[in-house]
Amino acid sequence: MIVDGKPYLILGAQINNSSSWASTLPQVWPALEDIHANTLEAPVYWEQMEPKQGSFDFANVDLLVNGAREHHLHLVLLWFGTWKNGQAHYVPEWVKTEPQKYPREVSAYGKILDVLSPNSGANLEADRSAFVALMRHLKAIDGAQHTVIMMQVENESGSIGAVRDYSAAANQQFEGEVPSSLTEALHTPKGTWSKVFGADADERFAAYSTTSYINQVAAAGKAEYALPMYCNVWVTYPVHALENRDHASPGQEYPSGGAQQDNINLWKAAAPAIDILAPDFYSSDHAFYHQIIATYDRPDNPLFIPETLLSKDFGSNFFYALGHGAIGFSPFGIDYTHWTLADDKIPAHLSENFALFRPMASEVAQLNFDGKLQTAVEQAGETRQRLHFEGVDAIVSFGFPQRDGEQPRGTADLSGRAMVAQLGTMEFLVTGFDASVSFELATAPGAKLRNEQIEILRAEEGQYVKGAWQSSRIWNGDQTDRGLNFHRGNTSVVRIRLHSLPLYDESMRLRPQQN
Ligand code: DGJ
Secondary structure (H helix, E strand, O other): OEEOOEEOOEEEEEOOOOOOOOOOHHHOHHHHHHHOOOEEEEEEEHHHHOOEOOEOOOHHHHHHHHHHHHOOOEEEEEEEEEEEOOEOOOOOHHHHOOOOOOOEEEOOOOOEEEEEOOOOHHHHHHHHHHHHHHHHHHHHHHOOOOOEEEEEEEEOOOEOOOOOOOOHHHHHHHHOEOOHHHHHHHOOOOOEHHHHHHHHHHHHHHHHHHHHHHHHHHHHHHHHOOOOEEEEEEOOOOOOOOOOOOOOOEOOOEOEOOOOHHHHHHHHHHOOOOOEEEEEEOOOOHHHHHHHHHHHOEOOEOOEEOOEOOOOOHHHHHHHHHHOOOOEEOOEOOOOOOOOOHHHOOOHHHHHHHHHHHHHHHHHHHHHHOOOEEEEEOEOOEOEEEEEOOOEEEEEEEOOOOOOOOOOOOOOOOOOEEEEEEEEOOEEEEEEEOEEEEEEEOOOOOOOOOOEEEEEEEEEEEEEEOOEEEEEEEEOHHHOEOEEEEOOOOOOOEEEEEEEEEOOOHHHHOOOOOO
16 A cells, blocks of 8 residues: 555544544544544445435535544545445435335345345446545545545445345346356356356355446546545354354345455456455454455455454454555544443553554555565464564564563463564564564574574664654663563564674584593
8 A cells, every 4th residue: 555655554443334424523533543543434425425416515525534634644435325234224315215216126035125236227327426426526625635545435235135136127137148257257167147156146146246336336436536446345254163054144144245255256357446355354253363364365455454343352463464464454433422432432452553553654564565574463372483584583472471491471361462574684673562572593494503693783662753763772681681572561662683693613612522
C-alpha cells in the first residue's frame, strides 16, 4: 500500500455501523486517538447519500473527510450499497419500495427476500450510478489531498435467505452456459452451471452474479477516481465438530456468493477491478485464524484484515498478520457510542499495539514490502521460536521471568509476540510484548561446529521521527544480557547492531594439554 509515494501500514479502526453521522462523530474522534489508529474506516450510507433518485447529499461524507483531516487520519470509506451483511438494509427507500423495478432475490420456495437480485440490470445501474457520483465527489474534494486512500465496495456481499436467486430471470441465466471467460480462467470444461460445478452450482452461480455486479460498480467508480478498491468477506466458519457435516450452509450461515474461501478463485477471475479480497475475522480459534491468513495471503491478493474482534487476541493476531505481509489491520466497533466498547474505554490490549507502531508505520511497511520483517507469536506449548534471517537467527522467548538453565515459561494468556526486521547484515529493528529477543549466527546446514560468535555492539532504544531514527538511550546490562527484554506494557523499540568474531583463539585451542 503506497500513499503519496510512501509505504503505508493501515493501523485501522472501524466505527460502529450507525456512527457516520454529525450526531455521533464527536464520539468517534477521541476513540480513534486513544487507540492510536492512523486510518478511520467509516461507512457511507446509500440511503442517506441518495434520498431521491439522482439527488445526492454528501454532507456525511464531507464531515468524515474534514474530520479525518483535522485529526490527522486517513480514511477508508465503506460503500454500504446493494449489500450489507448479505442483505439490502442500506438501499434507499425509492429502491426498497419498488420491487417491481428493483427486483429482490426470491428463494426456491418463492419467498421475496431482503436482498436485491444481483441478476438484475436495473439494480446494478442504480447502485453503479450512486457509487460513480460518490467517486466523482471524492475526486473533487479530495483528489489533490488523498485523505481517502481506499474504498470498500459493498459490505460482506452475498445473499442471506437463499443460496441463489430463483426468480424467473435468474433461473433463465442459470440454465445457460457458464461464460467461457470463467471456465477458461478456472480451467474447467465448458457447460451449464450444473454440469460444470455439480453440487456447488447454485453457490458458484450466486458468486459469479455477485462478483460481476460488484466488478462493474467498482470499475465505473475507478473510471471517475482510481482509488484502490477491496471487498470485505464474511468467511465460512468451521461447523461445530459434533455436527456430522463438513461445511456451513451458504445463504444460511454465511451470505451465498461472497468471496468466502471456496469462491476466491472465481472472484479473482471475474472481478479484476477489485484489488483485494479481505477477510473479516470474528473468532478466537487460533488455528482457524492461521488458516484464513494462509488462504487470503496470495501473490494475487494483498493481505488486509478490515474488521476483527476486540478480544485479548487482538495484539497477537495483529503481529501474526504483519508477519505475513499484511498491509493493514483494523478492529471493529471503535467509537464512544456505548455500543461495542465496554464502558466506552479503549482497553490497553488494543491501544498498546498501534501506539508502538504508529510512529514507525511507514518504516515497518517498507521493511515488510522488502521482505525484511518477521514476527513471532506465542502458541500454546511453544514458548520459544527461532526466526531465520540472512546470516543471523533471532531467538524469541515468551514470558517472564526468564531464569538461567530453565526453558522460557510462556504467558498464561498467550500474549507473547515480537517483531524483528533486518536493517543491515548485522543490524535489526526489534520490538514486542512479553518476549525477549536474542541473536545467534545462523548455523550453515550440515555444519557440526560453529567457529564464530556474535556480540552486541550497541542497542539503542528510540523511535523514528519523520523518517529519521532518534535514539533516547542505550540498553545494556539486565536489559540486554538475556536478550532484549520487552515486558508486558512495553512501549520500546530497539535498534541493535551486532558483530561477529571467532569463537576460539586457535593458538590456545591447539595448545597441547599439559599434565
Ligand atoms: C461484520 C460487518 O461487516 C460489520 O458491518 C458489522 O455488522 C459487524 N459484522 C458486527 O459484528
